[in-house]
Amino acid sequence: MTAAILVLEDGRTFTGQAYGAEGETFGEAVFNTGMTGYQETLTDPSYHRQVVVMTAPHIGNTGVNDEDPESSRIWVAGYVVRDPARRVSSWRSQRSLDDELRAQGVVGISGIDTRALTRHLRERGAMRVGISSIETDAGALLERVRASGEMTGAELASEVSTGETYVVPAIGEKKFTVAALDLGIKTMTPHRMAERGIEVHVIPATATLEEIQAVSPDGLFFSNGPGDPAATTHQVEVLQGALGAGIPYFGICFGNQLFGRALGFGTYKLKYGHRGINQPVMDRTTGKTEVTAHNHGFAVDAPLEGSTTTPYGDATVSHVCLNDDVVEGLELRQDGKLTGFSVQYHPEAAAGPHDAAYLFDRFVQLMESRYAGGSSLTTGHSTTESEGV
Incomplete structure (x- = not known):
């Protein structure tokens, strides 16, 4: 050898x-x-x-x-x-x-x-x-x-993103249209949304707010991806515009970090990161602990207690890693109603545990609440046929 x-x-x-x-x-x-x-x-x-x-x-x-x-x-x-x-x-x-x-x-x-x-x-x-x-x-x-190059200061999402928009059709009856900004999206992520009746338009990382709005989305999704969130500015500005326009938002991993920066929080590099499929996280909105899949070397610097007033509403930390108290999720509310949320881990669970599959249901409930004139989003887990697949 x-x-x-x-x-x-x-x-x-x-x-x-x-x-x-x-x-x-x-x-x-x-x-x-x-x-x-x-x-x-x-x-x-x-x-x-x-x-x-x-x-x-x-x-x-x-x-x-x-x-x-x-x-x-x-x-x-x-x-x-x-x-x-x-x-x-x-x-x-x-x-x-x-x-x-x-x-x-x-x-x-x-x-x-x-x-x-x-x-x-x-x-x-x-x-x-x-x-x-x-x-x-x-x-x-x-x-x-x-x-060789360092990870700190590296903008990498544009290197892994799709070059052109493609559509993942809803499975069964179409309920919503979501624009998913591809910052390094995993195949299973739009599939998990499609299972819930969402038609997903996967859009290049360089897309403008106008290009996102052109698909008439009911919600906006920011995916996982590589690089330093502090070096990624265009997507933060796009997200701020979307939040200002009232588009419901869901982000995972890199999408959580960019959500934090859009809300005015900083980000920082972890000593060695979280990578694996066995990370314990508490969903503070339900009090339940989940075993989750992670892949991140940066984290959001946000206060664990209380809320922070932003131009787009009140932001709170919704999820925390039980190993080291790293911020694992954020919520944004206006007048007490949820308008956007994110998590630092990978709820699509490929490969990994399925404890966090309910987050896709929460996104559906958020869009239902926003567009059907319903009450504010409930925070409890819901059960669907696709959960645990």
């Missing part, structure tokens, strides 16, 4: 074997704690320019298929595993993970102590990293790592 090295920007070095494509790659080193769902992780656009370390030791057991990808390609900048599967074992598999990484030119490394690497990142924080199977001099690779 071809030897490979991994060098962090602080000089920590690991040696192993090439996994996937041979070559050299650079990015931000982060770790994912999921025991499953590696195919969804690899194809999540939010991992653009990140080298993902899997904490689960055995990766690739179920191979790769054409049904589970969350986008049209693998987005991770590099992949780090301890013990890749030597043989695929799944009736759904169509090829091996190693072959897929190689076919898409994704450079990886295997056979290293991922537990030690993860502990290092937890103690020192996410940092730049390089993987190479063509360079044997760790010092030379370290120089190139330190010359």
Whole structure:
């Protein structure tokens, strides 16, 4: 097997074997704690320019298929595993993970102590990293790592967004039309809305408010995506215009961070982020705790208690991570009625738990309340046939 090295920007070095494509790659080193769902992780656009370390030791057991990808390609900048599967074992598999990484030119490394690497990142924080199977001099690779780009200050949504608008039709009877700004959207997200009778117009990240309004949306959705929210200004201005126009809003992940900035809050970079499918979050509007899927390295800086008056209404923190009190959701109300909300995690649950599927129902209720002249949105969970799918 071809030897490979991994060098962090602080000089920590690991040696192993090439996994996937041979070559050299650079990015931000982060770790994912999921025991499953590696195919969804690899194809999540939010991992653009990140080298993902899997904490689960055995990766690739179920191979790769054409049904589970969350986008049209693998987005991770590099992949780090301890013990890749030597043989695929799944009736759904169509090829091996190693072959897929190689076919898409994704450079990886295997056979290293991922537990030690993860502990290092937890103690020192996410940092730049390089993987190479063509360079044997760790010092030379370290120089190139330190010359590579940082995640802080990077505007990346435009690099992963769709180039043109496309429509995901409602499943069954159409109830609403939603404009979804693609900041790195996962395939399952518009599908979850379509299951609830929503026709989803997925729009490029560069769209103007006028282009969004041209589809006559009943609601506006901002997706997950990569990069530093502080470096993303156009979409914040668009969202402020939409809130001023009274369009109901729902955002997830990057959409939560941009919602926070639109409301006047700051954002900051977490030491090592939340990435995995086992993060405990409390929905403060119901008092229930959910096990949730995360992929974020930035967070909203908003007060956990009380409300904040904004030009668009009163904003409150609706969800909190029970591990570290990071803001995991926001609500916006005018005259006591909900007009917009967001969460920092991934309720589409691909891959991951389905505890948060009710949030799509909450979005439907928000639009029903806004356009049917009904009462203000109830905060309790509702049950649908699609919940838990």
